[in-house]
Amino acid sequence: MVEGGMPPESVPMVNAFEALLWSRLESEAAAWIARALRDAGEPKSAPAAFLADLAGAGRQLGRAEVLVEAEVSGAWGVDEVGRGALLLRRFAALPPAERLALASEVYYRGEVRERQALLRILAYAPEPAAFLEIALEACRTSIETVFRAIACDNPYPAAHFPEASFNQMVLKAVFVGAPVSRVVGLDRRATPELRRMASDYAAERRAAHRVVPEDVALILNSGASQG
Amino acid sequence: MNLFDPHIHMTSRTTDDYARMAEAGIVAVVEPAFWLGQPRTHVGTFEDYFLSLLGWERFRASQFGIRHFCTLALNPKEANNPAVADGVLALLPRYLEKDGVVAVGEVGYDEMTAAEDRVFAAQVELAKNAGLPLLVHTPHRDKKRGTERTIALIRDCGFPEPRVLIDHNNEETLPLVLATGCWAGHSIYPETKMDEARMVALVQKYGPERIVINSAADWGVSDPLKVPKTAALLRASGVSEAAIATIVWDNPVAFFAQSGRLEDVAARPAVDQRRLHEGSSVLRGQTPVVEG
Numbered sequence: 001m002v003e004g005g006m007p008p009e010s011v012p013m014v015n016a017f018e019a020l021l022w023s024r025l026e027s028e029a030a031a032w033i034a035r036a037l038r039d040a041g042e043p044k045s046a047p048a049a050f051l052a053d054l055a056g057a058g059r060q061l062g063r064a065e066v067l068v069e070a071e072v073s074g075a076w077g078v079d080e081v082g083r084g085a086l087l088l089r090r091f092a093a094l095p096p097a098e099r100l101a102l103a104s105e106v107y108y109r110g111e112v113r114e115r116q117a118l119l120r121i122l123a124y125a126p127e128p129a130a131f132l133e134i135a136l137e138a139c140r141t142s143i144e145t146v147f148r149a150i151a152c153d154n155p156y157p158a159a160h161f162p163e164a165s166f167n168q169m170v171l172k173a174v175f176v177g178a179p180v181s182r183v184v185g186l187d188r189r190a191t192p193e194l195r196r197m198a199s200d201y202a203a204e205r206r207a208a209h210r211v212v213p214e215d216v217a218l219i220l221n222s223g224a225s226q227g
Numbered sequence: 228m229n230l231f232d233p234h235i236h237m238t239s240r241t242t243d244d245y246a247r248m249a250e251a252g253i254v255a256v257v258e259p260a261f262w263l264g265q266p267r268t269h270v271g272t273f274e275d276y277f278l279s280l281l282g283w284e285r286f287r288a289s290q291f292g293i294r295h296f297c298t299l300a301l302n303p304k305e306a307n308n309p310a311v312a313d314g315v316l317a318l319l320p321r322y323l324e325k326d327g328v329v330a331v332g333e334v335g336y337d338e339m340t341a342a343e344d345r346v347f348a349a350q351v352e353l354a355k356n357a358g359l360p361l362l363v364h365t366p367h368r369d370k371k372r373g374t375e376r377t378i379a380l381i382r383d384c385g386f387p388e389p390r391v392l393i394d395h396n397n398e399e400t401l402p403l404v405l406a407t408g409c410w411a412g413h414s415i416y417p418e419t420k421m422d423e424a425r426m427v428a429l430v431q432k433y434g435p436e437r438i439v440i441n442s443a444a445d446w447g448v449s450d451p452l453k454v455p456k457t458a459a460l461l462r463a464s465g466v467s468e469a470a471i472a473t474i475v476w477d478n479p480v481a482f483f484a485q486s487g488r489l490e491d492v493a494a495r496p497a498v499d500q501r502r503l504h505e506g507s508s509v510l511r512g513q514t515p516v517v518e519g
Contacts, residue, residue: 108268109268140338164338168369171369204397208421
Protein backbone atom coordinates (compact mmCIF):
# COMPACT_ATOMS: atom_id res chain seq x y z
CA MET A 1 0.00 0.00 0.00
CA VAL A 2 1.00 3.57 -0.59
CA GLU A 3 2.74 5.36 2.22
CA GLY A 4 2.60 9.05 3.16
CA GLY A 5 3.52 11.85 0.77
CA MET A 6 1.24 10.73 -2.04
CA PRO A 7 -1.49 13.22 -2.96
CA PRO A 8 -4.89 11.71 -2.09
CA GLU A 9 -6.18 11.83 -5.69
CA SER A 10 -3.35 9.50 -6.77
CA VAL A 11 -3.60 6.95 -3.96
CA PRO A 12 -6.40 4.68 -5.25
CA MET A 13 -4.86 4.45 -8.71
CA VAL A 14 -1.35 3.77 -7.47
CA ASN A 15 -2.73 1.06 -5.18
CA ALA A 16 -4.72 -0.47 -8.02
CA PHE A 17 -1.75 -0.35 -10.40
CA GLU A 18 0.65 -1.88 -7.94
CA ALA A 19 -1.78 -4.67 -6.97
CA LEU A 20 -2.17 -5.48 -10.66
CA LEU A 21 1.58 -5.52 -11.18
CA TRP A 22 2.22 -7.86 -8.23
CA SER A 23 -0.51 -10.22 -9.43
CA ARG A 24 0.69 -10.31 -13.03
CA LEU A 25 4.48 -10.10 -13.04
CA GLU A 26 7.04 -12.88 -12.71
CA SER A 27 9.52 -12.43 -9.90
CA GLU A 28 12.28 -10.86 -11.98
CA ALA A 29 10.01 -8.22 -13.50
CA ALA A 30 8.33 -7.67 -10.13
CA ALA A 31 11.71 -7.04 -8.51
CA TRP A 32 12.60 -4.62 -11.31
CA ILE A 33 9.43 -2.55 -10.98
CA ALA A 34 9.66 -2.58 -7.17
CA ARG A 35 13.14 -1.08 -7.40
CA ALA A 36 12.08 1.42 -10.09
CA LEU A 37 9.03 2.52 -8.05
CA ARG A 38 11.22 3.04 -4.98
CA ASP A 39 13.64 5.19 -6.98
CA ALA A 40 10.80 7.12 -8.63
CA GLY A 41 9.46 8.10 -5.22
CA GLU A 42 12.86 9.35 -4.08
CA PRO A 43 12.94 13.13 -4.75
CA LYS A 44 16.73 13.21 -5.00
CA SER A 45 17.09 10.39 -7.55
CA ALA A 46 18.47 11.51 -10.91
CA PRO A 47 15.91 12.71 -13.50
CA ALA A 48 17.79 10.88 -16.28
CA ALA A 49 17.59 7.60 -14.32
CA PHE A 50 13.82 7.99 -14.00
CA LEU A 51 13.45 8.62 -17.75
CA ALA A 52 15.60 5.58 -18.49
CA ASP A 53 13.41 3.40 -16.22
CA LEU A 54 10.29 4.75 -17.89
CA ALA A 55 11.72 3.89 -21.31
CA GLY A 56 13.00 0.48 -20.21
CA ALA A 57 9.69 -0.54 -18.61
CA GLY A 58 8.47 -1.78 -22.00
CA ARG A 59 11.14 -4.46 -22.20
CA GLN A 60 11.12 -5.25 -18.50
CA LEU A 61 7.37 -5.67 -18.06
CA GLY A 62 6.14 -6.81 -21.49
CA ARG A 63 2.94 -5.68 -23.13
CA ALA A 64 0.37 -8.23 -21.98
CA GLU A 65 -3.10 -6.74 -21.82
CA VAL A 66 -4.68 -6.32 -18.39
CA LEU A 67 -8.04 -4.94 -17.29
CA VAL A 68 -7.63 -1.82 -15.18
CA GLU A 69 -10.72 -1.35 -13.01
CA ALA A 70 -10.92 2.23 -11.85
CA GLU A 71 -13.20 5.25 -12.12
CA VAL A 72 -13.16 4.34 -15.82
CA SER A 73 -12.22 0.75 -16.61
CA GLY A 74 -10.29 -0.25 -19.71
CA ALA A 75 -7.73 -2.60 -21.21
CA TRP A 76 -4.16 -1.36 -20.74
CA GLY A 77 -0.81 -2.93 -21.48
CA VAL A 78 0.97 -4.12 -18.34
CA ASP A 79 3.84 -1.81 -19.39
CA GLU A 80 1.38 1.10 -19.36
CA VAL A 81 0.24 0.12 -15.87
CA GLY A 82 3.85 0.02 -14.68
CA ARG A 83 4.66 3.31 -16.36
CA GLY A 84 1.50 4.88 -14.96
CA ALA A 85 2.53 3.83 -11.45
CA LEU A 86 6.06 5.16 -12.02
CA LEU A 87 4.73 8.51 -13.25
CA LEU A 88 2.28 8.95 -10.37
CA ARG A 89 5.02 8.12 -7.86
CA ARG A 90 7.38 10.55 -9.54
CA PHE A 91 4.83 13.36 -9.71
CA ALA A 92 4.19 12.90 -6.00
CA ALA A 93 7.92 13.17 -5.28
CA LEU A 94 8.46 16.32 -7.34
CA PRO A 95 7.67 19.90 -6.39
CA PRO A 96 4.56 21.08 -8.33
CA ALA A 97 6.63 23.41 -10.52
CA GLU A 98 8.64 20.49 -11.93
CA ARG A 99 5.77 18.16 -12.78
CA LEU A 100 4.76 19.81 -16.04
CA ALA A 101 8.34 19.84 -17.33
CA LEU A 102 8.57 16.10 -16.66
CA ALA A 103 5.24 15.42 -18.36
CA SER A 104 6.35 17.47 -21.42
CA GLU A 105 9.61 15.58 -21.60
CA VAL A 106 7.74 12.26 -21.51
CA TYR A 107 5.15 13.39 -24.05
CA TYR A 108 7.49 14.94 -26.61
CA ARG A 109 10.43 12.58 -26.32
CA GLY A 110 8.89 9.40 -24.98
CA GLU A 111 7.99 6.48 -27.19
CA VAL A 112 4.40 5.81 -28.18
CA ARG A 113 3.53 3.62 -25.20
CA GLU A 114 5.21 6.00 -22.75
CA ARG A 115 2.96 8.75 -24.11
CA GLN A 116 -0.09 6.52 -23.84
CA ALA A 117 0.70 5.69 -20.21
CA LEU A 118 1.12 9.39 -19.41
CA LEU A 119 -2.21 10.29 -21.03
CA ARG A 120 -4.06 7.49 -19.25
CA ILE A 121 -2.96 8.65 -15.78
CA LEU A 122 -3.29 12.43 -16.20
CA ALA A 123 -6.70 12.50 -14.53
CA TYR A 124 -5.23 10.88 -11.41
CA ALA A 125 -2.10 13.03 -11.19
CA PRO A 126 -1.82 15.82 -8.61
CA GLU A 127 -3.32 19.11 -9.87
CA PRO A 128 -4.39 17.55 -13.16
CA ALA A 129 -5.53 20.83 -14.75
CA ALA A 130 -1.87 21.81 -15.13
CA PHE A 131 -1.46 19.14 -17.83
CA LEU A 132 -4.16 20.49 -20.14
CA GLU A 133 -1.82 21.58 -22.96
CA ILE A 134 -0.28 18.12 -23.16
CA ALA A 135 -3.69 16.46 -23.32
CA LEU A 136 -4.72 18.89 -26.10
CA GLU A 137 -1.48 18.21 -27.98
CA ALA A 138 -2.22 14.48 -27.81
CA CYS A 139 -5.46 15.13 -29.69
CA ARG A 140 -3.33 16.44 -32.60
CA THR A 141 -1.44 13.18 -33.00
CA SER A 142 -1.65 11.04 -36.11
CA ILE A 143 -0.91 7.92 -34.06
CA GLU A 144 -4.22 6.22 -33.52
CA THR A 145 -3.34 4.45 -30.29
CA VAL A 146 -2.07 7.70 -28.76
CA PHE A 147 -5.25 9.47 -29.80
CA ARG A 148 -7.36 6.69 -28.28
CA ALA A 149 -5.38 6.87 -25.03
CA ILE A 150 -6.68 10.40 -24.48
CA ALA A 151 -10.07 10.19 -26.23
CA CYS A 152 -11.39 6.78 -25.12
CA ASP A 153 -11.96 5.38 -21.62
CA ASN A 154 -10.26 8.45 -20.19
CA PRO A 155 -11.99 10.81 -17.75
CA TYR A 156 -9.53 13.67 -18.36
CA PRO A 157 -11.09 15.40 -21.43
CA ALA A 158 -14.62 15.62 -20.02
CA ALA A 159 -13.23 16.94 -16.74
CA HIS A 160 -10.75 19.50 -18.09
CA PHE A 161 -11.17 20.34 -21.81
CA PRO A 162 -12.75 23.63 -22.90
CA GLU A 163 -15.80 23.11 -25.10
CA ALA A 164 -14.12 23.76 -28.47
CA SER A 165 -11.35 21.26 -27.70
CA PHE A 166 -13.75 18.61 -26.46
CA ASN A 167 -15.82 19.03 -29.63
CA GLN A 168 -12.75 18.74 -31.87
CA MET A 169 -11.72 15.57 -30.07
CA VAL A 170 -15.12 13.93 -30.50
CA LEU A 171 -15.25 14.82 -34.20
CA LYS A 172 -11.71 13.51 -34.67
CA ALA A 173 -12.77 10.23 -33.02
CA VAL A 174 -15.35 9.83 -35.80
CA PHE A 175 -12.71 10.68 -38.44
CA VAL A 176 -10.17 8.14 -37.24
CA GLY A 177 -12.67 5.45 -36.24
CA ALA A 178 -12.08 5.63 -32.49
CA PRO A 179 -15.33 4.51 -30.81
CA VAL A 180 -17.37 7.52 -29.74
CA SER A 181 -19.26 5.28 -27.31
CA ARG A 182 -16.07 5.12 -25.24
CA VAL A 183 -15.63 8.90 -24.96
CA VAL A 184 -16.18 9.44 -21.24
CA GLY A 185 -18.75 12.09 -20.36
CA LEU A 186 -20.01 12.65 -23.90
CA ASP A 187 -23.60 12.98 -22.80
CA ARG A 188 -22.70 15.49 -20.11
CA ARG A 189 -20.42 17.59 -22.35
CA ALA A 190 -22.38 17.47 -25.62
CA THR A 191 -23.64 20.88 -26.76
CA PRO A 192 -25.67 22.22 -29.69
CA GLU A 193 -22.36 23.27 -31.31
CA LEU A 194 -21.03 19.69 -31.18
CA ARG A 195 -24.26 18.42 -32.72
CA ARG A 196 -24.01 21.15 -35.39
CA MET A 197 -20.46 19.97 -36.23
CA ALA A 198 -21.61 16.34 -36.48
CA SER A 199 -24.55 17.35 -38.63
CA ASP A 200 -22.30 19.40 -40.98
CA TYR A 201 -19.96 16.43 -41.23
CA ALA A 202 -22.83 14.14 -42.21
CA ALA A 203 -23.87 16.67 -44.89
CA GLU A 204 -20.28 16.86 -46.21
CA ARG A 205 -20.12 13.05 -46.46
CA ARG A 206 -23.44 12.87 -48.26
CA ALA A 207 -22.35 15.60 -50.74
CA ALA A 208 -19.29 13.46 -51.48
CA HIS A 209 -21.50 10.35 -51.94
CA ARG A 210 -19.82 8.70 -48.99
CA VAL A 211 -21.10 6.66 -46.10
CA VAL A 212 -21.88 8.61 -42.93
CA PRO A 213 -20.12 6.80 -40.03
CA GLU A 214 -22.55 5.24 -37.56
CA ASP A 215 -20.98 7.08 -34.63
CA VAL A 216 -22.28 10.40 -36.01
CA ALA A 217 -25.71 9.34 -34.76
CA LEU A 218 -24.28 8.87 -31.25
CA ILE A 219 -23.22 12.52 -31.27
CA LEU A 220 -26.48 13.78 -32.76
CA ASN A 221 -28.39 11.93 -30.04
CA SER A 222 -26.12 12.99 -27.17
CA GLY A 223 -26.56 15.73 -24.61
CA ALA A 224 -29.02 16.42 -21.85
CA SER A 225 -29.77 19.92 -23.18
CA GLN A 226 -30.89 18.60 -26.53
CA GLY A 227 -34.22 19.83 -27.77
CA MET B 228 0.63 18.61 -72.08
CA ASN B 229 2.81 20.09 -69.31
CA LEU B 230 1.50 19.22 -65.85
CA PHE B 231 2.05 21.09 -62.57
CA ASP B 232 1.50 19.53 -59.14
CA PRO B 233 1.14 22.63 -56.95
CA HIS B 234 0.98 20.81 -53.61
CA ILE B 235 3.12 17.74 -52.97
CA HIS B 236 5.45 16.82 -50.10
CA MET B 237 8.34 15.32 -52.04
CA THR B 238 10.67 14.94 -49.03
CA SER B 239 8.41 12.00 -48.11
CA ARG B 240 8.59 10.39 -51.55
CA THR B 241 11.10 8.18 -53.32
CA THR B 242 13.19 8.63 -56.45
CA ASP B 243 10.87 6.10 -58.14
CA ASP B 244 8.05 8.60 -57.58
CA TYR B 245 10.07 11.37 -59.23
CA ALA B 246 10.80 9.11 -62.21
CA ARG B 247 7.12 8.13 -62.61
CA MET B 248 5.97 11.74 -62.22
CA ALA B 249 8.36 12.95 -64.91
CA GLU B 250 7.25 10.16 -67.22
CA ALA B 251 3.60 11.16 -66.67
CA GLY B 252 4.35 14.72 -67.80
CA ILE B 253 4.84 16.58 -64.51
CA VAL B 254 7.43 19.31 -65.11
CA ALA B 255 6.98 21.47 -62.00
CA VAL B 256 5.98 20.98 -58.38
CA VAL B 257 5.40 23.20 -55.36
CA GLU B 258 6.25 21.65 -52.00
CA PRO B 259 4.59 23.41 -49.06
CA ALA B 260 6.21 23.20 -45.65
CA PHE B 261 3.93 21.24 -43.33
CA TRP B 262 3.98 18.99 -40.33
CA LEU B 263 5.88 15.74 -40.29
CA GLY B 264 3.36 13.41 -38.66
CA GLN B 265 4.64 14.06 -35.16
CA PRO B 266 5.33 17.28 -33.32
CA ARG B 267 8.78 18.84 -33.62
CA THR B 268 10.36 19.70 -30.32
CA HIS B 269 12.93 22.30 -31.38
CA VAL B 270 12.84 25.43 -33.55
CA GLY B 271 16.11 24.26 -35.06
CA THR B 272 14.50 21.24 -36.72
CA PHE B 273 12.22 23.62 -38.65
CA GLU B 274 15.26 25.52 -39.83
CA ASP B 275 16.91 22.35 -41.13
CA TYR B 276 13.61 21.31 -42.74
CA PHE B 277 13.37 24.66 -44.56
CA LEU B 278 16.98 24.30 -45.68
CA SER B 279 16.33 20.81 -47.04
CA LEU B 280 13.29 22.02 -49.01
CA LEU B 281 15.43 24.76 -50.55
CA GLY B 282 18.52 22.64 -51.07
CA TRP B 283 18.62 18.86 -51.32
CA GLU B 284 14.98 18.43 -52.39
CA ARG B 285 15.24 20.98 -55.18
CA PHE B 286 18.38 19.20 -56.40
CA ARG B 287 16.75 15.77 -56.17
CA ALA B 288 13.81 16.97 -58.32
CA SER B 289 16.18 18.46 -60.90
CA GLN B 290 17.88 15.08 -61.26
CA PHE B 291 14.63 13.75 -62.72
CA GLY B 292 13.81 16.76 -64.89
CA ILE B 293 11.33 18.39 -62.51
CA ARG B 294 11.36 22.03 -61.36
CA HIS B 295 10.90 22.23 -57.60
CA PHE B 296 9.58 25.29 -55.80
CA CYS B 297 8.44 25.55 -52.19
CA THR B 298 6.27 27.53 -49.81
CA LEU B 299 7.42 28.11 -46.24
CA ALA B 300 5.39 28.67 -43.08
CA LEU B 301 4.57 27.38 -39.65
CA ASN B 302 1.77 24.86 -40.27
CA PRO B 303 -1.57 25.26 -38.43
CA LYS B 304 -1.17 22.16 -36.26
CA GLU B 305 2.19 23.20 -34.83
CA ALA B 306 0.96 26.77 -34.39
CA ASN B 307 -0.51 25.32 -31.19
CA ASN B 308 2.88 24.38 -29.80
CA PRO B 309 4.17 27.35 -27.79
CA ALA B 310 7.61 25.74 -27.55
CA VAL B 311 8.21 26.34 -31.27
CA ALA B 312 5.60 28.79 -32.63
CA ASP B 313 7.23 32.16 -31.96
CA GLY B 314 10.69 30.86 -32.75
CA VAL B 315 9.59 29.67 -36.19
CA LEU B 316 7.75 32.93 -36.91
CA ALA B 317 10.99 34.74 -36.10
CA LEU B 318 12.92 32.59 -38.61
CA LEU B 319 10.54 33.14 -41.49
CA PRO B 320 11.32 36.68 -42.74
CA ARG B 321 14.84 35.62 -43.69
CA TYR B 322 13.78 32.31 -45.24
CA LEU B 323 10.94 33.88 -47.23
CA GLU B 324 13.52 35.94 -49.13
CA LYS B 325 15.26 32.88 -50.55
CA ASP B 326 15.18 31.71 -54.18
CA GLY B 327 12.58 29.08 -54.92
CA VAL B 328 10.09 30.29 -52.29
CA VAL B 329 6.89 31.11 -54.21
CA ALA B 330 4.35 31.63 -51.39
CA VAL B 331 3.82 31.63 -47.64
CA GLY B 332 2.19 28.32 -46.74
CA GLU B 333 0.63 26.09 -45.64
CA VAL B 334 -1.00 28.48 -43.22
CA GLY B 335 -4.60 28.24 -42.01
CA TYR B 336 -6.66 26.35 -39.47
CA ASP B 337 -6.54 22.88 -37.98
CA GLU B 338 -8.71 23.02 -34.84
CA MET B 339 -9.53 26.74 -35.07
CA THR B 340 -7.89 27.67 -31.76
CA ALA B 341 -6.89 31.14 -30.59
CA ALA B 342 -3.23 30.19 -31.15
CA GLU B 343 -4.03 29.30 -34.77
CA ASP B 344 -5.80 32.65 -35.26
CA ARG B 345 -2.73 34.50 -34.03
CA VAL B 346 -0.18 32.54 -36.08
CA PHE B 347 -2.33 32.65 -39.24
CA ALA B 348 -2.74 36.44 -39.00
CA ALA B 349 0.96 36.92 -38.27
CA GLN B 350 1.87 34.95 -41.38
CA VAL B 351 -0.57 36.95 -43.55
CA GLU B 352 1.50 39.97 -42.48
CA LEU B 353 4.72 38.13 -43.36
CA ALA B 354 3.30 37.43 -46.84
CA LYS B 355 2.43 41.12 -47.27
CA ASN B 356 5.92 42.18 -46.25
CA ALA B 357 7.64 39.60 -48.47
CA GLY B 358 5.38 40.32 -51.45
CA LEU B 359 4.37 36.66 -51.63
CA PRO B 360 1.02 34.99 -52.25
CA LEU B 361 -0.58 32.82 -49.60
CA LEU B 362 -1.30 29.06 -49.70
CA VAL B 363 -4.01 28.20 -47.18
CA HIS B 364 -4.79 24.75 -45.77
CA THR B 365 -8.40 24.11 -44.73
CA PRO B 366 -9.14 21.82 -41.81
CA HIS B 367 -10.14 18.17 -42.08
CA ARG B 368 -12.74 18.57 -39.34
CA ASP B 369 -15.47 21.21 -39.41
CA LYS B 370 -14.21 22.16 -42.87
CA LYS B 371 -17.04 24.43 -43.94
CA ARG B 372 -16.81 26.53 -40.77
CA GLY B 373 -13.02 26.55 -41.14
CA THR B 374 -13.28 27.82 -44.70
CA GLU B 375 -15.68 30.59 -43.69
CA ARG B 376 -13.34 31.60 -40.88
CA THR B 377 -10.38 31.56 -43.30
CA ILE B 378 -12.11 33.93 -45.70
CA ALA B 379 -13.12 36.20 -42.81
CA LEU B 380 -9.53 36.37 -41.52
CA ILE B 381 -8.09 37.15 -44.95
CA ARG B 382 -10.62 39.97 -45.35
CA ASP B 383 -9.94 41.30 -41.84
CA CYS B 384 -6.23 41.42 -42.68
CA GLY B 385 -6.95 43.25 -45.95
CA PHE B 386 -4.94 40.71 -47.95
CA PRO B 387 -5.74 40.76 -51.69
CA GLU B 388 -7.94 37.75 -52.50
CA PRO B 389 -6.42 37.07 -55.96
CA ARG B 390 -3.14 36.36 -54.12
CA VAL B 391 -4.72 33.61 -51.96
CA LEU B 392 -5.12 29.92 -52.84
CA ILE B 393 -7.49 28.11 -50.48
CA ASP B 394 -6.75 24.41 -50.63
CA HIS B 395 -8.38 21.01 -49.98
CA ASN B 396 -11.86 22.05 -51.11
CA ASN B 397 -14.87 19.79 -51.41
CA GLU B 398 -18.42 20.09 -52.74
CA GLU B 399 -19.48 22.22 -49.78
CA THR B 400 -16.56 24.65 -49.61
CA LEU B 401 -15.87 25.28 -53.31
CA PRO B 402 -18.88 27.60 -53.83
CA LEU B 403 -17.77 29.62 -50.77
CA VAL B 404 -14.28 30.09 -52.23
CA LEU B 405 -15.43 30.84 -55.77
CA ALA B 406 -17.69 33.58 -54.36
CA THR B 407 -14.48 35.38 -53.28
CA GLY B 408 -11.53 36.41 -55.45
CA CYS B 409 -9.41 33.52 -54.10
CA TRP B 410 -8.20 30.49 -56.05
CA ALA B 411 -9.58 27.06 -55.14
CA GLY B 412 -7.31 24.04 -54.70
CA HIS B 413 -8.41 20.40 -54.58
CA SER B 414 -6.36 17.54 -53.20
CA ILE B 415 -7.10 14.32 -55.05
CA TYR B 416 -6.66 11.50 -52.57
CA PRO B 417 -7.14 7.75 -52.61
CA GLU B 418 -9.89 7.90 -49.93
CA THR B 419 -10.39 11.23 -48.17
CA LYS B 420 -10.52 14.85 -49.40
CA MET B 421 -11.51 14.62 -53.12
CA ASP B 422 -11.36 11.90 -55.77
CA GLU B 423 -11.03 12.03 -59.56
CA ALA B 424 -14.69 11.40 -60.40
CA ARG B 425 -15.96 13.98 -57.92
CA MET B 426 -13.42 16.45 -59.32
CA VAL B 427 -14.72 15.90 -62.85
CA ALA B 428 -18.25 16.64 -61.60
CA LEU B 429 -17.05 19.88 -59.97
CA VAL B 430 -15.28 21.01 -63.15
CA GLN B 431 -18.40 20.22 -65.20
CA LYS B 432 -20.47 22.28 -62.78
CA TYR B 433 -18.16 25.26 -62.13
CA GLY B 434 -15.75 25.34 -65.11
CA PRO B 435 -11.95 25.71 -64.93
CA GLU B 436 -11.56 29.32 -63.81
CA ARG B 437 -9.43 29.69 -60.59
CA ILE B 438 -9.59 25.88 -60.15
CA VAL B 439 -6.37 24.07 -59.20
CA ILE B 440 -5.79 20.36 -58.50
CA ASN B 441 -2.95 18.65 -56.64
CA SER B 442 -2.00 15.27 -55.20
CA ALA B 443 -1.02 16.55 -51.72
CA ALA B 444 1.00 13.32 -51.63
CA ASP B 445 2.97 12.98 -48.40
CA TRP B 446 4.18 10.32 -45.96
CA GLY B 447 0.73 8.75 -45.72
CA VAL B 448 -1.16 6.59 -48.21
CA SER B 449 -1.38 8.96 -51.17
CA ASP B 450 -0.62 9.00 -54.89
CA PRO B 451 1.87 11.38 -56.57
CA LEU B 452 0.25 10.68 -59.95
CA LYS B 453 -3.17 12.08 -59.05
CA VAL B 454 -2.75 15.19 -61.26
CA PRO B 455 -2.11 13.15 -64.45
CA LYS B 456 -4.80 10.63 -63.45
CA THR B 457 -7.37 13.37 -62.92
CA ALA B 458 -6.38 15.04 -66.20
CA ALA B 459 -6.96 11.70 -67.93
CA LEU B 460 -10.43 11.30 -66.42
CA LEU B 461 -11.33 14.91 -67.30
CA ARG B 462 -10.33 14.13 -70.90
CA ALA B 463 -12.28 10.85 -70.96
CA SER B 464 -15.29 12.71 -69.59
CA GLY B 465 -15.29 15.15 -72.50
CA VAL B 466 -13.77 18.21 -70.79
CA SER B 467 -11.94 20.29 -73.44
CA GLU B 468 -8.17 20.24 -73.77
CA ALA B 469 -8.12 23.99 -73.19
CA ALA B 470 -10.02 23.64 -69.90
CA ILE B 471 -7.74 20.82 -68.75
CA ALA B 472 -4.63 22.85 -69.56
CA THR B 473 -6.09 25.77 -67.62
CA ILE B 474 -6.51 23.59 -64.53
CA VAL B 475 -3.28 21.58 -64.60
CA TRP B 476 -0.93 24.27 -65.86
CA ASP B 477 -2.12 27.82 -66.55
CA ASN B 478 -3.87 28.35 -63.21
CA PRO B 479 -1.08 27.20 -60.86
CA VAL B 480 1.49 29.05 -62.99
CA ALA B 481 -0.57 32.25 -62.91
CA PHE B 482 -1.11 31.97 -59.16
CA PHE B 483 2.49 31.32 -58.13
CA ALA B 484 3.89 33.71 -60.78
CA GLN B 485 2.49 36.48 -58.57
CA SER B 486 5.55 35.83 -56.40
CA GLY B 487 7.78 37.04 -59.25
CA ARG B 488 9.97 34.03 -58.51
CA LEU B 489 8.54 31.25 -60.68
CA GLU B 490 11.64 31.15 -62.86
CA ASP B 491 11.87 29.06 -66.04
CA VAL B 492 8.82 27.14 -65.00
CA ALA B 493 7.89 25.86 -68.45
CA ALA B 494 11.40 24.79 -69.37
CA ARG B 495 11.92 21.26 -68.13
CA PRO B 496 15.43 21.23 -66.63
CA ALA B 497 17.88 19.14 -68.64
CA VAL B 498 18.81 16.13 -66.52
CA ASP B 499 22.47 15.76 -65.66
CA GLN B 500 22.88 13.03 -63.08
CA ARG B 501 26.64 13.58 -62.93
CA ARG B 502 25.91 16.58 -60.72
CA LEU B 503 26.30 16.54 -56.96
CA HIS B 504 24.63 18.56 -54.19
CA GLU B 505 27.08 19.34 -51.42
CA GLY B 506 28.99 16.25 -52.49
CA SER B 507 25.99 13.90 -52.64
CA SER B 508 24.48 12.17 -55.68
CA VAL B 509 21.04 10.59 -56.09
CA LEU B 510 22.70 7.68 -57.85
CA ARG B 511 23.84 4.45 -56.23
CA GLY B 512 26.20 3.08 -58.86
CA GLN B 513 23.84 3.61 -61.82
CA THR B 514 25.05 5.11 -65.09
CA PRO B 515 24.20 8.83 -64.92
CA VAL B 516 21.50 10.05 -67.30
CA VAL B 517 22.81 13.09 -69.14
CA GLU B 518 20.50 14.98 -71.50
CA GLY B 519 21.97 17.18 -74.22
